[in-house]
Amino acid sequence: MIVKSLLTEKNPFNSTAELREWIERRNKEVTVQVKQIPFAEMDKWYSKEDGSLHHESGRFFSIIGIDVQTDYGYINHWRQPIINQPEVGYLGILTKEIDGILYCLMQAKIEPGNVNCVQISPTLQATKSNYSRVHSGKSPNYLEYFVNAKSENIILDQLQSEQGARFLRKRNRNIIIKVDEDIEVLPDFKWMTLGQIKELMHYDNLVNMDTRTVLSGLKISDYVSPLDDLKNISEYGKGWLLSSTTNHAYINMREHLSWLTNLKSKYDLHVKTCPINEMPGWIKNDMEIVREDGKFFKIIGVNVTISNREVSNWCQPLVQPMQDGICAFIVKKIHGIYHFLVQAKLECGNFDVMELAPTVQCLTGNAEKAVIKPLFYDYVINAPKCQVLIDALQSEEGGRFYHEQNRNLLIEADDDFPLDVPDNYTWMTLNQMYDFLKFNNYLNIQARSIISALNYK
């Protein structure tokens, strides 16, 4: 039923065009006003003496300073602000089988930082503050289905990391459950097939990061049975399936694990908190925490007003990037099987030193200006159209990031692309990547975002 869901956009509830119209309409109906205000005017937020920003409840998230020391890369000691939210949130998709096809109950969710105000989101996005007993308000929609899910109804249940350069060791519980009973479809929710969600990922900033990370864990080949009608599958889809099931990898798992053990042992990462007021290269004024050279990102305080069916208004800090980024995987057929060129990347907020990242992951402006460009940057930027399998702008989480988007690229290497790659890179089949993905904190969120967009149709 998962495979059928993947290979069809036929949906008696909503066609793909209707879903696009729905999001467009919701975008028109909703007014989101995000006004930058001085930190001191953020209602319910305050600055501590060291410059860090906190919610008066002590919950949600805070903006703190960290001091980073590492022997990885060109810069070995720096300080920066980071989002601190030491709790595991739920990112949950509720699904139901209807006439042999799996449908996902997706939400049109408004977030203040979204490029499009409204994006397609999981059924449930809830922080521990939201769903734990400390919270006095109404519990999030559909939460009870996830909390009470029986083991046999859990399709996927993983702890996965967020952006390591922006979050301090943040993780979420990515979960997909299947319900048997009838479900009330609330106004902002609609049933979609996996094929429809994949199709919508072709458009810029329509499917949010939380949806993408949850779906990235679904290893499609696990659900293919000999009875499945695969006539709708594309040549590429067949390629992904083969790469997901093969045991004939160019480099075996023992070697990958040893490669990663070696890198994690080789590089040190020491992170400790430091005052925001004592970060060389950064200044905090009334309005923002920003670098003197204008690079990377800044922290702003905003007043958000969302006028929808009801009006809601609140204040919060947001992270605003100074430029867009790029996340690109290079894939290459080796002995007829697709292999992904994976990078082991150290980021300061990583839970476990290094995570597996796309071939290229960097900020566009920085890379263009850099004397030494990131490896493979020119290759992916200049790839001819026939080698470009995926190319879409995708947003980061709009609850924390203001208009942050990354160009997601999947590039098929040409025949002359070398198999020998630098130390921090390796070739993996999808089967191997899913093996890592099953366990916590191996594939980073940027890698997962691209994997989730692999199309089979």
Place this chain on the structure above:
Amino acid sequence: MIVKSLLTEKNPFNSTAELREWIERRNKEVTVQVKQIPFAEMDKWYSKEDGSLHHESGRFFSIIGIDVQTDYGYINHWRQPIINQPEVGYLGILTKEIDGILYCLMQAKIEPGNVNCVQISPTLQATKSNYSRVHSGKSPNYLEYFVNAKSENIILDQLQSEQGARFLRKRNRNIIIKVDEDIEVLPDFKWMTLGQIKELMHYDNLVNMDTRTVLSGLKISDYVSPLDDLKNISEYGKGWLLSSTTNHAYINMREHLSWLTNLKSKYDLHVKTCPINEMPGWIKNDMEIVREDGKFFKIIGVNVTISNREVSNWCQPLVQPMQDGICAFIVKKIHGIYHFLVQAKLECGNFDVMELAPTVQCLTGNAEKAVIKPLFYDYVINAPKCQVLIDALQSEEGGRFYHEQNRNLLIEADDDFPLDVPDNYTWMTLNQMYDFLKFNNYLNIQARSIISALNYK
């Protein structure tokens, strides 16, 4: 060759009896004098104002205070001293195939805290301080073989955790390499088969923790070929092999991962450093950092003199437990296949909140006196002899711990033992446990110690 090595104690270089005599002789030849001294008299060590203990080089390890908050267990907020050593060390075994049998080059190593001064240790035990370029002295024996090992000569290469109640997120690189060239066997080293090492593990405190953790990662069934002569294998050995290869588990991996994701999401663990001088329930005097109620462990300063071929002398802090501990796995055949009763256990120094632990893991005295005894404690303590498959005292690392030993038990459950177990427990086949073991920080060191002792002969 690994299987042959496992099933034989025939060793043209040294019989098992000779190895035992060798260790006994080395123990007699060596005088280890460990004298408790005031912290202030520890040469090259100093106390910071907050009471923490540091080496003047800034390297090796330090003793710091931590503040722990968690919603797991009965006590939800405490402070304690802990060993801080934020670097990855090498625990390496060098092996060589001789006449179709794999031999491990093991070392008779003296550590100040060992119950027997001399224990059987890996070829290489080196901290990053030892082997990195900051060190000015001679590099450790055989280090170059590990640093220069080619990928195809690496049998195993994993990052694994140390004791989560005593070390702050400490990990070591557990590595086994195979060399083809002839190796000079230095005076304190001897070749042993895997079967011999397993046999020696039956004796109390003879095989050190570092050896046990490295060997625990070796999934024997991976090396069994149809050509192997398995006539020496015991009924239990066959049982372990079946449990290591079967896909017919009582509970599948998807369910295990979801179970662990749920527990890791459910329980919070917040650890921050705090002054040693501000730990309620603990006092630091001139001689020790100790609890007022005398429980758990204390930190002492020692002057060590080892008289051997040469005399060496140094000072260091050691952790001294106030009592012995117990680590016990219960195993049960379910549908004819051995399953281990695994506990998800939170310890304050864990890298990732919870690790998979033995069925019972506790301090003996505390458990005996406790109003509510640890689950399954009485069962494993009172098991009749016919159910006891392993029973030996095993030491913790003598470079950090003074005379710390745990009773390692493997208990076969009786037929009436229930399959339904409490929330924090689950049944796993060896195949599943090795799946977790391959990835970092899943099986804790106590669980690995017992796994390493599984005998096939």
